[in-house]
Amino acid sequence: xxxxxxxGLTEICLAFLCIVGDHYVFDNxxxxxxxxxxxxxxxxxxxxxxxxxxxxxxxxxxxxxxxYPNLSRQLIASAFISSIIDIDHFISARSFSVQDAVSxxxxxxxxxxxxxxxxxxxxxFINKKCSILFFISWFSHHIRxxxxxxxxxxxxxxxxxxxxxxxxxxxxxxxLIVRYAYYSTYVQTSHDYFKxxxxxxxxxxxxxxxxxx
Numbered sequence: 039x040x041x042x043x044x045x046g047l048t049e050i051c052l053a054f055l056c057i058v059g060d061h062y063v064f065d066n067x068x069x070x071x072x073x074x075x076x077x078x079x080x081x082x083x084x085x086x087x088x089x090x091x092x093x094x095x096x097x098x099x100x101x102x103x104x105x106y107p108n109l110s111r112q113l114i115a116s117a118f119i120s121s122i123i124d125i126d127h128f129i130s131a132r133s134f135s136v137q138d139a140v141s142x143x144x145x146x147x148x149x150x151x152x153x154x155x156x157x158x159x160x161x162x163f164i165n166k167k168c169s170i171l172f173f174i175s176w177f178s179h180h181i182r183x184x185x186x187x188x189x190x191x192x193x194x195x196x197x198x199x200x201x202x203x204x205x206x207x208x209x210x211x212x213x214l215i216v217r218y219a220y221y222s223t224y225v226q227t228s229h230d231y232f233k234x235x236x237x238x239x240x241x242x243x244x245x246x247x248x249x250x251x
Contacts (some may be wrong), residue, residue, distance in 0.1 A: 044106055049210055052099045056182070056209055059092040064186070083136050086124075093182060094121035096209065097175045103213035104174055104220050112171055119175035123148045145190050151180050152192035170220055174213060181208050 062069055063085055074081040097120025098113050105112060126146035127139035147153060154176045162169040180189060185205040188197040200208075 041107065045103060045214075048099050048102050048106075052096060052103075052209055053206060055092055055095055055099070056206055059088070059095075060182075060185070063088045063092065080136070082140065086136050086140060090121050090124050093124070093179050094118070096120065096178045096182060100174045100178045100209070100213040101171060104170065104217045116171055116175045119172060120179045123176060123179050145187070148176075149180065149183060149190055150192050151189050152194060154180070166223070170216060174216060177212065178209060181205060181212075 070081050070084055074084045077084070079087075094117040098117040100120075101113055101116035102109065126148035127142065128134060130142055130146035131138040133139065158169055158173050158176075161172055181200070182205070184197065184200045185202065186199055188199050190196050
């Protein structure tokens with residue numbers, strides 16, 4: 039019952055972040071202006087900070103949906119990966135200026151979904167659990183961005199902007215699908231391993247007892 043409550047609450051929080059957060063960052067000029075005046079930062083910087091913070095929180099919430107109750111520092115890792123993707127704006131702009139970073143003629147390389155899929159494919163054969171964490175982190179970031187710009191599949195295709203209904207559905211449903219795969223493969227495999235390990239020690243203990251007799 040507790041698990042269902044936590045997962046349901048997380049889904050509500052994710053929906054709130056995507057709807058209310060996006061409205062604040064991209065549609066509410068007055069609120070952004072008031073925040074800018076209050077903290078003494080430019081409106082462009084406020085938008086960039088808020089947008090990146092929402093990316094981080096959505097990534098964190100998505101991994102919570104996947105892994106709960108087996109949580110650890112992976113929550114921080116998922117938030118970090120979802121957030122750090124935007125560093126490619128500054129790398130491509132070759133500048134620490136927010137204005138330069140958000141004024142690029144095209145999207146920077148870490149926003150190329152085809153590239154991220156390729157990295158994920160390689161990572162899958164190195165560490166399956168890390169590949170799942172990596173996928174959830176970058177996928178939520180790209181889907182949020184795709185709501186305004188579409189998915190950029192490198193040289194193959196760029197989709198039109200994703201409609202709100204599809205965007206919100208992907209954010210909320212994808213972690214649950216990945217959760218099923220995560221628990222039916224990685225976690226189950228781990229449990230089977232420990233069962234095998236314990237049965238090995240039990241058999242050794244029984245053998246020692248027989249020898250003593």
